[in-house]
Amino acid sequence: MNQYVLPLVDISKLASPRLEDRLSVARELDRACVEAGFLYITGAQMDESVFRRIVARAQAYFALDMDIKMKSYIGGSENHSGYVPVGEEQFAAGQCDLKEAFDVNCDYMRSEGRRPLLGPNLWPEMLGFRDDVLTYYQHVTGIGSQLFRAFALALGLAEDHFDAHLRNPPSQLRLIYYPFDASAEDRPGIGAHTDYECFTLLFATAPGLQIIDRHGRWIDVPLVEGTMIMNIGDMMEILSNGRYTATRHRVTKVKEERYSFALFHACDYDYVVAPVVRGEAPRYAPLKGGEHLFNQTAQTFAYLKRKIASGELVLNGALPLDSFGLSSGAAEPRRPFSAQQALSEQ
Ligand SMILES: O=C(O)CCC(=O)C(=O)O
Ligand SMILES: [Fe+2]
Secondary structure, three states: OEEOOOEEEEOHHHHOOOHHHHHHHHHHHHHHHHHOOEEEEEOOOOOHHHHHHHHHHHHHHHOOOHHHHHHHEHHHOOOOOEEEOOOOEOOEOOEOOOOEEEEEOOOOOOOOOOEOOEOOOOOOOOOOHHHHHHHHHHHHHHHHHHHHHHHHHHOOOOOOOOHHHOOOOOOEEEEEEEOOOOOOOOOOOEEEEOOOOOEEEEEEOOOOEEEEOOOOOEEEOOOOOOOEEEEEOHHHHHHOOOOOOOOOEEEOOOOOOEEEEEEEEOOOOOOEEOOOOOOOOOOOOOEEHHHHHHHHHHOOEHHHHHHHHOOOOOOOOOOOOOOOOOOOOOOOOOOOOOHHHHHHOO
């Protein structure tokens, strides 16, 4: 395993027909996730042309006039998809992120099984947008499926353990645009947070990402050519019973125009996320994956907060933001054992 600021794992052999090859990647992945919770991945699975295409598409899309972009405002969607203007998302009181985004899910078309994060996406009227975005979504989801198998091996489970729970997951893809603003150095591009799902695969065009280390220090994550950045989210912290922790991260110094593409890999909406490691007492209470994802999302998006304030939306068993991962200076993750306990500790 090469050592940059973060471990780098070559996942090419996850596509090998030999179990030994796949196990060797699973072991490296496990080591990197235990060590850092954040790593670079590279592999023959990655099609560079798909990455080039999404960057060109995002550049063209975010350059459109605001009134055109607002026609697909996320607040008008039924499945939390669409355009996210500057100021919509807030991770800490009094601070709004200097970024625009476009969020999509898997574009779930069936009428049965719809959920707050599963339904047909709201698409902009831009020729080629849907194609480019879904091509990227499917490409990276394919890589994610191999990684779910690797996690199953790493956690001592049957390799196909997660397959049955990956039928229509509410995995989100965010296209993010951080505009250049010389005066914006101390303003967060995206406030500190953990990701809510199992793991995230991120591709970015410029540096800017920072992660918190075990001593509570923020460290810069440089870009490494030909890699994606991967990190553990809340749900994998639970599944692994705290073997891996969801690491807090943020984007602050937006020194140059930056585009990033984050695909958050979740299991199916109704899948109950609970520790899966055998022979260990569970250190986390189970939660329904899709609900956790929606509850956390509803605490940061202005349009959802308005719905909560008006009584139109009522959250069920929501944990406070930042319930997982290491808090500054702590050697151990927080492990909220129950929603009740976590909320009463606020
Ligand atoms: O843009 C980045 O590098 C990070 C984005 C991120 O952390 C997120 O969208 O959750
Ligand atoms: Fe994130």
